[in-house]
Amino acid sequence: MRKKFVAGNWKMHGSFQKNAALLDSLKAQSENLACEVAVCVPYPYLAQVQALVEGSRIALGAQNLSEHASGAFTGEVSAAMLGEFACRYVLVGHSERRTIYGESDAVVAEKFAAALASGLVPVLCVGEKLDEREGGLTDQVVSRQMAAVLERVGVAAFAKAVVAYEPVWAIGTGMTASPAQAQDVHMAIRAQVAALDAGVASGLQILYGGSVKPQNAKELFSQADIDGGLIGGAALVADDFLAICQAAV
Ligand code: 13P
Secondary structure, X not given: OOOOEEEEEOOOOOOHHHHHHHHHHHHHHHOOOOOEEEEEOOHHHHHHHHHHHOOOOEEEEEOOOXXXXXXXXXXXXXXXXXXXXXXXEEEEOOHHHHHHOOOOXXXXXXXXXXXXXXXXXXXXXXXXXXXXXXXXXXXHHHHHHHHHHHHHHOHHHHHHOEEEEOOHHHOOOOOOOOHHHHHHHHHHHHHHHHOOOHHHHHHOEXXXXXXXXXXXXXXXXXXXXXXXXXEOHHHHXXXXXXXXXXXXX
């Protein structure tokens, strides 16, 4: 049985004061949660949040990393640097990175490899845009995004990774994929991995992301292939994030 996992993606939000207040509330109630919990925070807050979550059940993650190990890459942050802050997770290929910053499937695959090489757990984000869904291309787009990484690192690497299905049209829009729509894609992702290694596929945590709220979390998380959530807006509100975690049992 796969353990449920709920990760917050704070995106470009936070301040020292807000982070401390949010983590205080989360820590106070996280001990009783059945699921794994992580927060993926902006780089400048890694040290602060590392200290705040120390000794708690809340794991630390980052939202992006460089595909390079070191060198003349102004503004970039390497996997090894994230490791120095005791980061366990790093988001790779979030749709905002793909669409706003032009990260290609090939770059995403290199970032995934760089995370693994440093002992971080990559959370590979995949998902189709609205026009792609309307054009009936959802499975094709998601399987292409998955294949780029599978070909680069091999299926065994997915034993040490997490996948997040985030339909782009559902992110920050209040338009959640229905539980059945999400389940269909999660099942296809697992089948794609299972075609290469059934054991890896059955252990792989596949999270859903896109307007997850306390009201819809339980039904989403009760689908057979949905192993938790990657939460944006609701991860910034302690009560909402905790309620979503409580729905992951
Ligand atoms: P929302 O939960 O705000 O839709 O964001 C989802 C997301 O992009 C998480 O990575």
